[in-house]
Amino acid sequence: MPVPSYIQDINVAKSAPPPVEKLKLEWVYGYRGKDSRNNLFILPTGELIYFIAAVVVLYNVDEQIQRHYTGHNDDIKSLSIHPDKITVATGQVAGHDRREEKPHIRIWNSLSLQTLHVIGLGHFDRAISCIAFSKADGGQHLCAIDEANEHIMSIWQWQRESKLVEVKSSTDTVLACEFHPSERNTIVSCGKGHINFWIWDRTGITKKSGIYEKYDKPRFVNCIAFASNGDVMSGDSNGNIVIWGRGTNKIVHVLPNVHEGTVFTICTSNDGVFLSGGKDRCVIKWDVNYRKLASAKIDEVFGSIRTFGRGPGSQIVIGTTKNNILTGSFETKWTPIVYGHVEELWGLATHPTLHQFITAGFDKNIFLWDALEHSVVWFKSLPESAHSAAFHPNGKIVIVGLCNGRWLALELSSQQIVSSHSDGNEQVECLAFSPDGNSLAIGSRDNMIYVYSVTEDGQKYSRIGRCIGHSSYITHVDWSADGQVLQSNSGDYEILFWNKGNCKQIATTSQLRDIDWATSNCTLGFNVCGIWPDGADGTDVNACCRAPRAHNLLASGDDFGNVNLFKYPCYQPRANCHTFVGHSSHVTNVQFVNDDSKLLSTGGKDTSILQWNVSI
Template sequence: MYAPTTMTDFNPSKPVASPVEKLKLEWAYGYRGRDGRNNLYLLPTGEMIYFIAAVIVLYNVDEQIQRHYTGHNDDVKSLSVHPDKITIASGQVAGHDKKEGKPHIRIWNSLSLQTLHVLGLGHFDRAVSCIAFSKFDGGQYLCAVDEANEHIMSVWHWQKETKLIESKTSADPVLACDFHPGDKNIIVTCGKGHISFWNFENNILTKKQGIYEKHEKPKFVNCIAFASNGDVMSGDSNGNIQIWGRGTNKISHVILNAHDGTVFTICSLPDGNFLSGGKDRNIIKWDANYKKTASSKLDEVYGSIRMLSCEKGSQIIVGTTKNNILMGSFDLQWSPVVYGHVEELWGLAVHPTQHQFLTAGEDKNVFLWDAHKHSIVWQKCVPEGAHSAIFHPNGNFFVIGLNSGRWIVFEIASQQIISSHTDGNEQIECLSFSPDGAYLGVGSRDNIIYVYNITEEGRKYSRVGRCIGHSSFVTHIDWSVDSQYLQSNSGDYEILYWNGANCKQISSVSQLRDVEWATNNCTLAFNVCGIWPEGADGTDINACCRAPRAHNLLASADDFGKVNLFRYPCYQPRANCHTFSGHSSHVTNVQFVHDDSKLLSTGGKDTSILQWNVSA
């Protein structure tokens, strides 16, 4: 890498301060419904509470306002609301950092978002998979189950931050735990192949296994709830709902084939009725005598029903396995209020002139989002998993790169396919239009960059040639401001330069040292080399981007769930930066909107999209 000829006083040891600007989380798109449980509730404030990645979202749908609790540093796995409806407990998985990332529980105030207590640092193994406040005594105790080999259940006096007792529960996963609302010191747990009734007295836990007798024992007991008369209700993988007599470990009644397939959730209603939801996408209302009184079925596009929640009134909120949240009732249609990707997410593109952006994921979903209204404009399905996305500079077209080597051009207004091409048979890693809109660079996992000439204002694409020279897959492409040259990075940390018009490699790198690059999205380049932390390997930074208008900021996405903000240019080794948490897995992409006012970031396995405000 060569410094520009104008830089005569370059001193790599001279420290550079972090930027004045910082990021504040404005909106979190998505919901963890695919594998989350007991993670969606309504609060008296009118907000629904749920989690995605390491963020707990408090979302008021009527006022279109989100607040966020960001005390966790990795995936939130469990959630419980105290009987006072203000205090919240949330549990997380083991994080990236061996010292700071231990699984633990945080108790916090949902009005002020202040952390009140931290429980269990060093006590839990792998993750806190389910938690529950006691109810009979006004919420004095907290029960938690971790993901150790024997799934240890512990009971805490949470205000004193002391563990009272712990016990092994089962070698199989535990999916739910809850205190009985009407009987003191009774805890119920359920999971793979079991339901257990615990008595917690004088700091001793005693267990009775649920006895099925003549009834078929299910492979999984997925959920529990409490009837108005104190009976325990459980839903299983056979589609049945069992009623366990209050104070016993025996079945008093069974609703056979309540659902076609697994029952994922049961929700008790204040009037003594209850709801159930399952894999068959049916929401069913039952009366106190276990008779069906109403039912409704969600469209297939939303997925199965993971979680149901309802407070006073008829409004029901539904969390689904395709990471959507819907609101509605049996009298009204179900309206989606939260959309999300379900599988790994890498594709992100911002509109060149509007506050809109695209995301494209392995789940074959492409969303166009409105960053002002925090809503989707439309959702589209592509034929296979998508990995990359970009807008044409005129803002009228966009391109989606797929896993098979195919890439498709769409018109935004009609969402119709304008053009479709296939280059190689491996994943399209990255896409880049030249600033004048005349060329498209297509970076493939087959180590080649395919260059296309564009005519008819973005409608017609004809191949110019192939840039062959990388010895690993192409990770990033950037055009020069004058649309003449390309620079590219690859999986083995190469930086190569090319003539865009004839696809010839430029081996005399020094002659391009003064070239100005359009986006500076190559993670390996002179003006961005300071984003690499000490000891990093070449895979630790997944993406970077420069503020497109002011050119004063540089953001990076790393493998540790962090979004980092630097001054630009950023050529001092291990430059100072501001670091922001919210994602839990590797952050796959970052992009500023066209006027630098917001930054968007995507999480890979956590499937989240976080929108940050940029302000001094």
């Protein structure tokens, strides 16, 4: 690493202080509907409550305000609302935090966001797949099922944080559990190949499995709900709704083939009317006598119906398998109010002059977001999975790098592809325009950097050459302020420098010691070496970004779900920083908006986008 000439002495024993600025979570984009159930409710405050990554979101749609519960340190898998409609229980998987790294349940107040109880540290295995508050006794008890091999069901007196009883539930996957609303000692659970009816007291739990008799046993029982007369309703993978007699494990009625494919959710209301939704994207309304009253279908682009939330009057919110939340009624159309990516997310780029940003994911979708309005400007499906993105300095063109070696130039105003190129057949890892917009560098999984000249305001691209010399895949590139030199990092931790004109490596790095770099996206380099914690390997820090206007802050994202904020330059080893949590997966990218006021971060497999305010 060439050391700038103004650095006279480096004391490796000295630790640099953190910046005075800190981050505050402002907005969470996304929703976890792909693989989670029963996780969308409407509180008496009018707020939607749902989760993604390690954050529970309380979203007032009318006022466009979000609040966040951030007590968890890894993926939230389950959620339950107490009968008082204020107390909330959320369960998580095993986390990174040494003190609370085991799966556990947090019980908290949805008004104050204060944690009331932490339950089950050391009692659960892998994750909490289902939780439910009791109803008939006013919510004194909590049932939880974990993801151990035998899916242990336990019942807790949660206010005392004491476990009353536990039992092996099933060797197969358990998808849902609920207390009966009017019988104090009855619990129903369901999952792969089973529905079970449990009677419990302080001495133990007894189980009766549902008997299908003359009916075909489904591969999955996906959801349960309770009719107004106390009967149990279940929806299954055969497309049937099955009615089980109150207090029995026997079928009293079947609504056959009400959905094409799986019934994912059933939602009841106080008047006995209930809704069903499934893989066929249909919403069906039923009366208390199981007669169909109305039906509607949501658009294919939003995915299948995963769960319902009921609001005042006829309002319904729908969580979908493609991580969207829709609102509407049978009389109106279904409108998306929350969008999200569905597959792993790496591509992130911020607009050079506006508070807008692009995300590009493995789900083949790209979104243009407005960071002020917290909304989607547009979204577009691509022919292949996407991994990277970069804005042209004019703000009119965005480049998206795909996982098959292709890259596309899109015009922002029309969303039309104005140029398409291929460089090899491996993933486009990173993209960067020179400050004047006349050059484009493309870092590939094939160990090469492809350099293009750019004309016609970002509409036309001509390859200048290839930078050949790295012995592993390219991870990051930066341009010099004059657009004549490139620096690059690779998967085997090399730092190389290149002459743009001939694409040749610059071997004498001492002449580059005082070069002014336009960006600081390379995670390896003298000015960023302090972002690496002791004992880290070269893959633990995935991204970093310097504040584009003031050049005084440096943000990084790591494999532990952390977003870190340092002073820039950050060349002192063991530099102190402020660390912020919310992601549950590796943080794949971080980018400041053009005026340094906000930071965006993306979570890889948690598919979330977190927007942070930067303030003192």
